[in-house]
Amino acid sequence: MDKEIVARVAKASHIRLTEEELDRYCKDLGDILDYFAILDEAPNHDGNGINPVEIADVLRDDVPEEKFDSEELLRDMKTYENYIRGPKLV
Amino acid sequence: MSDADTLSKLSRINDKYQMFNDFCRDGELGDAKFLFSVKDNLTSAEYETCAGSRILEGYRPVFDATCIAKLKAEGGKLIGKANMDEFGFGTFSTNSGFGIPRNPFDLSRSCGGSSGGSACAAAVIDDHISLGVSTGGSICCPASFCGTYGIVPSYGRVSRYGLIDYGNSLDKIGILAMDPKQMTKYLPVIAGKDKEDPTSCVQPELKITHKKMKSVAVPREAVEGIAKDVLDAFNKALEDLRSMGIDVEYVDMPELKYAMPAYYILATSEASTNLARYVGMRYGQQEGDLTLGFDDYFTSFRTQYFGDEAKRRILLGTYTRMEGFRDRYYAKALQVRMVVIDAYKKVFADHDAVLTPTMPFVSPKFDDISRMTPVESYKADFLTVPPNLAGTPHLNCPCGYNADGMPIGMQFVTDHWNEDQLLTMAEEWDKQFEIRKAEVSL
Numbered sequence: 001m002d003k004e005i006v007a008r009v010a011k012a013s014h015i016r017l018t019e020e021e022l023d024r025y026c027k028d029l030g031d032i033l034d035y036f037a038i039l040d041e042a043p044n045h046d047g048n049g050i051n052p053v054e055i056a057d058v059l060r061d062d063v064p065e066e067k068f069d070s071e072e073l074l075r076d077m078k079t080y081e082n083y084i085r086g087p088k089l090v
Numbered sequence: 091m092s093d094a095d096t097l098s099k100l101s102r103i104n105d106k107y108q109m110f111n112d113f114c115r116d117g118e119l120g121d122a123k124f125l126f127s128v129k130d131n132l133t134s135a136e137y138e139t140c141a142g143s144r145i146l147e148g149y150r151p152v153f154d155a156t157c158i159a160k161l162k163a164e165g166g167k168l169i170g171k172a173n174m175d176e177f178g179f180g181t182f183s184t185n186s187g188f189g190i191p192r193n194p195f196d197l198s199r200s201c202g203g204s205s206g207g208s209a210c211a212a213a214v215i216d217d218h219i220s221l222g223v224s225t226g227g228s229i230c231c232p233a234s235f236c237g238t239y240g241i242v243p244s245y246g247r248v249s250r251y252g253l254i255d256y257g258n259s260l261d262k263i264g265i266l267a268m269d270p271k272q273m274t275k276y277l278p279v280i281a282g283k284d285k286e287d288p289t290s291c292v293q294p295e296l297k298i299t300h301k302k303m304k305s306v307a308v309p310r311e312a313v314e315g316i317a318k319d320v321l322d323a324f325n326k327a328l329e330d331l332r333s334m335g336i337d338v339e340y341v342d343m344p345e346l347k348y349a350m351p352a353y354y355i356l357a358t359s360e361a362s363t364n365l366a367r368y369v370g371m372r373y374g375q376q377e378g379d380l381t382l383g384f385d386d387y388f389t390s391f392r393t394q395y396f397g398d399e400a401k402r403r404i405l406l407g408t409y410t411r412m413e414g415f416r417d418r419y420y421a422k423a424l425q426v427r428m429v430v431i432d433a434y435k436k437v438f439a440d441h442d443a444v445l446t447p448t449m450p451f452v453s454p455k456f457d458d459i460s461r462m463t464p465v466e467s468y469k470a471d472f473l474t475v476p477p478n479l480a481g482t483p484h485l486n487c488p489c490g491y492n493a494d495g496m497p498i499g500m501q502f503v504t505d506h507w508n509e510d511q512l513l514t515m516a517e518e519w520d521k522q523f524e525i526r527k528a529e530v531s532l
């Protein structure tokens with residue numbers, strides 16, 4: 001497994017890796033993907049395997065409802081003037 | 091026994107087995123008709139819900155998962171949130187951020203995973219049911235290791251509303267209990283359509299008709315590489331099934347060998363997107379350096395609070411979805427799911443169920459688990475993964491004990507929506523099998 005690829009995947013996943021972790025995950029992912037190679041010989045299928053059972057169309061109209069009290073929802077969140085607090089964007 | 095005595099005993103049991111993250115320490119049990127616990131990835135308004143992850147520490151949901159609300163409406167009292175591998179990532183419940191549950195038959199061994207705390211609770215608390223969640227084997231594995239029954243219904247049978255998802259196309263909520271009649275009683279309670287989970291809205295009604303099995307198929311591939319003590323108990327169980335009037339036939343299911351990689355690709359792909367929401371805002375851990383840019387802020391939380399296996403699965407799932415690799419891994423895995431479903435359907439045309447051992451070995455000791463590589467650990471799931479990938483209902487029945495007294499389980503798989511025959515099988519089996527309850531000395 002290419003170290004650069006694992007580093008790129010980690011960055012995209014918002015996970016920082018030490019050099020030791022990078023080496024370890026490179027080996028682990030390499031071993032795992034070697035094991036997955038058996039899939040190459042598996043037969044193909046025309047079906048849609050997104051779900052294991054057929055899921056009916058359950059689209060519905062968008063109807064606003066207040067299911068939870070907003071103050072209760074914010075109870076354990078770090079907030080500022082009733083807005084969820086987060087890091088700076090710029 | 092008074093409520094105080096019951097809760098005091100519960101506390102002492104938990105001290106010994108560490109099966110709960112959070113549990114009922116005081117107060118009254120009131121006029122509860124029955125006590126139950128749930129895996130800690132099911133949201134509950136009265137307890138913290140952490141899904142075994144430090145990143146969710148302190149999270150107090152404002153609502154009960156549908157399955158919990160339904161059991162409460164039936165007169166149940168939720169007494170504990172059961173320990174588990176972080177977000178369900180594990181086979182031995184050793185990947186929890188909150189300690190490790192201990193096997194009731196041998197404290198130096200695993201309860202199995204990822205619903206290890208649930209299996210332990212079902213095994214050591216009298217007349218108890220515990221809800222678990224299975225993505226790739228997380229109910230049948232711990233049920234097998236702890237010597238309990240465990241049923242995983244069809245995908246979509248039980249609403250997942252209030253479940254902290256691992257893999258949305260794989261997660262199924264089920265029941266673990268020492269008495270199979272409890273499963274027959276409470277599965278219909280938690281099953282049913284729920285508009286909050288569209289995948290639950292396609293199911294036919296769950297009817298318990300007590301239809302008995304007449305024939306089971308044992309895939310030859312499923313008895314290769316099995317430990318001798320497990321195989322001996324399994325073969326003895328086949329004889330017992332025959333004496334119950336059930337035909338046992340060996341069949342070939344070569345497609346099963348593709349289930350494992352397909353499962354891990356789909357599960358980690360879905361998990362890596364599901365876990366993107368945990369960034370130090372809204373839930374759980376939120377004390378970070380707000381002067382950081384958002385990328386660094388999110389990264390700092392995820393790096394600090396996700397465990398080793400969670401990081402490994404996020405990396406794997408992100409990789410297999412990446413441009414250039416997606417067709418080889420993710421798209422192929424979706425096809426393989428259909429191949430495996432077709433293989434099951436073909437067997438179900440002539441047989442009521444597919445039967446295998448549940449796990450290839452009895453519960454290992456923690457020392458042995460710590461020496462396993464990730465691939466060795468994943469391979470331990472090779473018998474429980476296929477029905478989970480296919481979304482077919484399945485059942486663990488205790489079927490024997492090895493020379494050390496460790497439980498051994500067998501796994502029945504039936505066609506989609508056919509939980510009836512599994513529940514009936516469990517009750518019929520229980521009439522002639524002498525199940526051993528772990529000795530709980532406090």
